[in-house]
Amino acid sequence: ETGVTQTPRHLVMGMTNKKSLKCEQHLGHNAMYWYKQSAKKPLELMFVYSLEERVENNSVPSRFSPECPNSSHLFLHLHTLQPEDSALYLCASSQDGANDNEQFFGPGTRLTVL
Amino acid sequence: GENVEQHPSTLSVQEGDSAVIKCTYSDSASNYFPWYKQELGKRPQLIIDIRSNVGEKKDQRIAVTLNKTAKHFSLHITETQPEDSAVYFCAASKAILTGGGNKLTFGTGTQLKVEL
Numbered sequence: 001e002t003g004v005t006q007t008p009r010h011l012v013m014g015m016t017n018k019k020s021l022k023c024e025q026h027l028g029h030n031a032m033y034w035y036k037q038s039a040k041k042p043l044e045l046m047f048v049y050s051l052e053e054r055v056e057n058n059s060v061p062s063r064f065s066p067e068c069p070n071s072s073h074l075f076l077h078l079h080t081l082q083p084e085d086s087a088l089y090l091c092a093s094s095q096d097g098a099n100d101n102e103q104f105f106g107p108g109t110r111l112t113v114l
Numbered sequence: 115g116e117n118v119e120q121h122p123s124t125l126s127v128q129e130g131d132s133a134v135i136k137c138t139y140s141d142s143a144s145n146y147f148p149w150y151k152q153e154l155g156k157r158p159q160l161i162i163d164i165r166s167n168v169g170e171k172k173d174q175r176i177a178v179t180l181n182k183t184a185k186h187f188s189l190h191i192t193e194t195q196p197e198d199s200a201v202y203f204c205a206a207s208k209a210i211l212t213g214g215g216n217k218l219t220f221g222t223g224t225q226l227k228v229e230l
Contacts, residue, residue: 101146
């Protein structure tokens, strides 16, 4: 796939595991986002990175730790998660400051915490 | 912060009929309102957006209207087809400043089903 890619697509982990979600955008954008999508709830913005700096942290528990090493890559490090953290985690990117504010989403990682 | 409400949560229409989805927002500073379509098992994709300096925008069978005074905006789909069946999300955000990202606040989504 082109555009925004995410790996893995599916992840099952125990509460004591440590795992990382990866996102890569091939669009030349300078802003990247992590969203959480749970059943029957709106897309929840977790983190925003613009120009590789975190500019938004929406009261996300510390068991979620983002990392943005460059403008094309975004990680979400997971540790000691809870079952209620099971959800679809979507990455998105956009061109910050451009007229067109469209956010392009990746396919998501379906996370199940046992 | 911004709060976006979306109605209805489910909508069933006959093929060829029109569908209307409505959203309200709370922050009068919001000035960008995109609509996303998410098919089952797929990523959300932008289908149309509108800025606060425009009252209406149309793209083939899809149109969006914005009432800044009342702080509500709507998605209109005419001549619906089975492939329009999906979940539709509205969203709102404030002015975009370079270095600040685009912090979208999403509605809860509308499951649209177009029946033959």
